[in-house]
Amino acid sequence: MSKIExxxxYKIFGSQPERWLQEACDGVRKDELLAKSGHTLGLRDISLSIEPGSIYVIMGLSGSGKSTLIRHFNRLIEPTAGQILVDDVDVMSLDGKALMQFRQQKISMVFQRFGLFPHRTVLENAAYGLQVQGMGRAAREEKATYWLEQVGLQGFEKQYPHQLSGGMQQRVGLARALATDADILLMDEAFSALDPLIRREMQDQLLELQARLNKTIVFITHDLDEALRLGNRIAILKDGELVQEGSPEDILLSPASDYVQAFLQDVNRSKVLNAAHAVRDSSKTLTFTMRTRAVHALERLSERGVRYAPVLDGKRLAGVLMRSSAQEAVQQGARDISGFVDEMSSVPATMGLDEILGQLLRSSEPLAVTGENDEFLGLLSRSKVVDLVSPLIDAVEESAQAEAEASSDSTTDDTVKLAEAIEGSKPAA
Known part of the structure; x- marks a missing residue:
């Protein structure tokens, strides 16, 4: 079930939006509608599904409608037509009291310009949402103090906003949003006013907090690098219309229009994508357990025509069984393969392809991708890495490389292409 649907x-700004709704539905251009009616088309036929616990990024240039859209989620802006459902509740159906309660308890918002009260201390600012909810002073200050600690502002509780840097002020805004325990965070260009280094730190902090809190976050930005780094899914708007929606990999590999392609031209793919994007199709990966019979393992390796397979201990990666080791186990009459498993190199799913490229060039050995607690996610596909960082490679060639990788007797072509991909991923001097 979606968290937000x-x-x-549709949103038309002007004195008589309903009068011009049909023309907007019929496809009138934004400039035509303005010239004809004096009304501005803000959004046209936008439909999205946002999953719980995800970071959903909405991006576009100034005037694309992204901030207009996010303000519909808590009804700071009323739509001309359409529905917004949060946990299957139609937000448009809420009366004044129910809407106020919804805003206080269900959704928190973090603004671009921090939105702090200059006459209130850091602690008072962080506790403001709790005060609005009616929480007593002692309880709200205790809770606000906790969240200030979580965002790295312990010791600054008695300071005032003007005494803090921009990054620290934004941390106060984030603490205030988190303190209300809202399920959903709306972040409207929250980091765009910050210097690049501080912006990167705030992105890191948001990802770290999200890993622990599992909120549903809707994040607005005009920066594709930021969108690709943070988003589980990305929606790109242009002139109030949705031009593409998908995963970061979808956007990078299959831009839907010249407008999207223009965003991508300066993106260093190897720094944006990570090992999780380059995992080989799990349905094609042969795996064993520590208790797999040696004869059975050798038979399966021979049938598949591969020279190795990962060995699992539960969901964890235990190592790798080489075909030569399986043959030795059979010759020695071993009951299972547990004594013949070698160590297997692995990389975390979050490791960037820029780091992985170097490892692949230095070694032709198999490389596993792991998640939390060493959970095996799959084998890293060299051909997929090449495809991700160098989109000019032909699909047929990729298929041939995948077959060569499975038998893994030759890695020369992949190594050459990886070297070319590294060169291609470097920014021009």
């Missing part, structure tokens, strides 16, 4: 949202 956006269904056919």
């Amino acid at each position: 956006v269904r056919n949202i």
